[in-house]
Amino acid sequence: MRLSLIDPPKVYVSADLGSSASKFFYRLHLEQTAPIWVGAEVVEGLAPEILNGFNAGGRPQDNAWLEVDGNVVMVGEAAKAFLDSNSLSANKAEKAVYKLAAVLGVLAELEQLPSRYEATIWLSLPLAEIKTRHEISAKLVALCQRGFTFRGKAQQPTVNLKCFPEGFGLYLHRKQQLERLGEKIALRPTSIVMMGHRNLSILSFENGSLNLAGSASDGPGFWPIFEKAARSAGMTAPDYPALLRALSSGDAEQISPARASVFDFSVAMAAVQSAYGQAVTVYLRDNLLGRVLEGSADILISGGAFPMIRAQLEGFFEEIHCRERVTFTEGDDDTLTDVVRDLPESYQLSTLSIRMMDGYGLFLGLIGKLPSTAASR
Structure with missing residues (x-):
């Protein structure tokens, strides 16, 4: 499906930045529900020289890096070799901006988007960290306005971020289930x-x-x-x-x-x-x-x-x-199971569907707010 050369592409993303992994769903095309699983690790402030000889093969989410203001930021699996400590001890909101920028770069590469596109993101945060939502939004908007590089390609998306308490996606999913029962x-x-x-x-x-x-x-x-x-x-x-x-x-x-x-x-x-x-x-x-x-x-x-x-x-x-x-x-939603089935992680993690359920419910809520023709380009 060819994207318009006049209007920038619009992508809709739900994000659950878990401390063990980051889980995302996005939609660019009509009826699309695409999952992305990214490791939780983030290492910032690295010298560009580390990219010399760095393996850029495989899925972009497995070898993800950003170039921001002259420094390199490694995200997910690529960051593990540079970690001083386990990411499970890190504050969830601390690295949120880089994780969100990285997933925008991932989906832009997967979907072959131009450097300029529009992204609407619904992000779940622990209730105790909801107070950081304005800081995260401001920093993400500022980063995208000045632009960054993802795996060597310039990115300058226009972003709109909205935050919800962790678990709200489950409530939205339950709401939809009950509505089907009247x-x-x-x-x-x-x-x-x-x-x-x-x-x-x-x-x-x-x-x-x-x-x-x-x-x-x-x-x-x-x-x-x-x-x-x-x-x-x-x-x-x-x-x-x-x-x-x-x-x-x-x-x-x-x-x-x-x-x-x-x-x-x-x-x-x-x-x-x-x-x-x-x-x-x-x-x-x-x-x-x-x-x-x-x-x-x-x-x-x-x-x-x-x-x-x-x-x-x-x-x-x-x-x-x-x-x-x-x-x-249990994560036994048939639609969700079908959506995540092709992720390699589904064969490695028996609890994958359970862990992605909150983000999936948030995605359903986001998509439910769109007009019927949204994301059809």
Whole structure:
């Protein structure tokens, strides 16, 4: 489909800048829903000389770099070789502008866009970081106005950024599901529990609006607890990916890089699940129990970390007599599954659909606001 040479192309993007990975969906053409998964790592302030001999092959999201004001910024997989510390410890908003600029460069390369185009972005941020939305927007607009280079090609898009609390995409997705059943979500008080690698968030909705008094995003994150429990069980950093695979898949036997052989991670799995499960249930008891006892609120559980302690969660909700009101977001939306099926990451991560659900719901909300002819060029 040829794009107009007169009007700049318009692209619509949802962004979920997770601390373990950044997840995006975009639309340029009518009915298009394209997913992009990018590593969370960002390293800035590098000298241009590092690009000499740098491998620029493969997918742009796997070898992504920006040139900004004479310096090089590596994003995602390409940044790993330059990291001093694990990105899971970084503040989510700190590197947001570079991550957003990088994904614009990725989709511009994939879609062969000119240097000037228009981008509307809906971005999810943890509730505690929503206050940074104006700073992120101003810096992104300024960067795009003066222009940057992505993998050697000039980029100067016009951007419009709007921010939402993390988990709002799940609410929009649930709203769409209920509408198909002839029900209105505004008539159903709803609490969304997002269990992420860096923090746990609760979003509470009443009469279709966010209830800040019943919402929080200071709950225990999976990664700090994982690291502490793994160390206490005798694990070292080289085995962390294998232990994560064991927890995600439920298969305790994985190849251990530290041992160069297959190893049974059962003891370490139990240590992590016990520590994380206890921290989460204590937090939910302190921050969600009152809302449960007040009335018949629907509770949606999501986030990439919840499958690792699902049994503990089910036991907790049965104990407080509300299991029937709890929905575990399994990522089994048929449309979403079809959309992400071709991503190589879908074969590596059993929880991929779950982790992309919030961004997908946000994308559906963005697309739902467009006129029927939008993105048809």
